[in-house]
Amino acid sequence: MTFRHSVAFTLTVPLLCALLSAQTHKEKADLLISGGTVVTMDASRAILDDGAVAVKGDTIVAVGPRSELEARYAAKQTIDARGGLVLPGFINGHTHVPMTLFRGLHDDVTLNDWLYKYIFPAEAKNVNEEFVRWGTRLAAAEQIRVGVTTFADMYYFEDAVAEETKAAGMRGVLG
Numbered sequence: 001m002t003f004r005h006s007v008a009f010t011l012t013v014p015l016l017c018a019l020l021s022a023q024t025h026k027e028k029a030d031l032l033i034s035g036g037t038v039v040t041m042d043a044s045r046a047i048l049d050d051g052a053v054a055v056k057g058d059t060i061v062a063v064g065p066r067s068e069l070e071a072r073y074a075a076k077q078t079i080d081a082r083g084g085l086v087l088p089g090f091i092n093g094h095t096h097v098p099m100t101l102f103r104g105l106h107d108d109v110t111l112n113d114w115l116y117k118y119i120f121p122a123e124a125k126n127v128n129e130e131f132v133r134w135g136t137r138l139a140a141a142e143q144i145r146v147g148v149t150t151f152a153d154m155y156y157f158e159d160a161v162a163e164e165t166k167a168a169g170m171r172g173v174l175g
Contacts, residue, residue, distance in 0.1 A: 026074035031055040034066050036081025041088050053086055089149025096155045098127070098135030100142065123156075132157040133164055140168035 031054070038051030040063055052069035054062040062069055099119075106118040132155065143151060150171040153161055158174050165172040 027054075027061075027072055029054040029056050029061065029073040029075040031077050031079065032069065032073055032075035033079045033081050033086050034070060036084045036086040038063060038086045039088070051086065087147065090147045092143060092148050092151040095139065095151045095153045097139035097151065097153050097161060098132040098155050098157075100139045101126075101131065101135040127156055129157045129160050132160045136161045136164035137168070140164060140170055144168065144170065 032052060033055070034052040035050060038048040038053060040046045040048070042063075048063070048065060050066045052062075052064060052066040053060055054069050054073045054075065062073070102119060102122055105122060106114060109117070139151075148170075150173070151165075152173040153165075154175050155161060162172065162174050165174070
């Protein structure tokens, strides 16, 4: 009986060592997004049906087939993206982000009427640095929710827009 146990133990130790070795030799990542359809922005515009993306800090370190990246990386957090799309962040090319606070002020009028009869008077009464900060915070939350990572903006108190944009973890082309 002792002989059988020692043989069984001897046979499982190399297997255990191999398994532990494989686990400890994986590269570390902070995030692994795995299993979705990955739309790349590489030179060939490859689309990976069962892909993965590995992220360290704020840097994408690898994009490839799910099986390869799951074997290569040990991540602190994993997102199961099966059934979903993994896309690059969208860029909003024209914004006045603080104006989110004027949404719905008036509809169904010409642009000239909208600007001169409603928006410009409302801006004259309400726009200050605090207004711009709150409007930027709201716009950042809405944009992040739909996948926008970068936006171009022009408005008043643009330094405040820049500070709030940075605080939200977004990028902005601001002027």
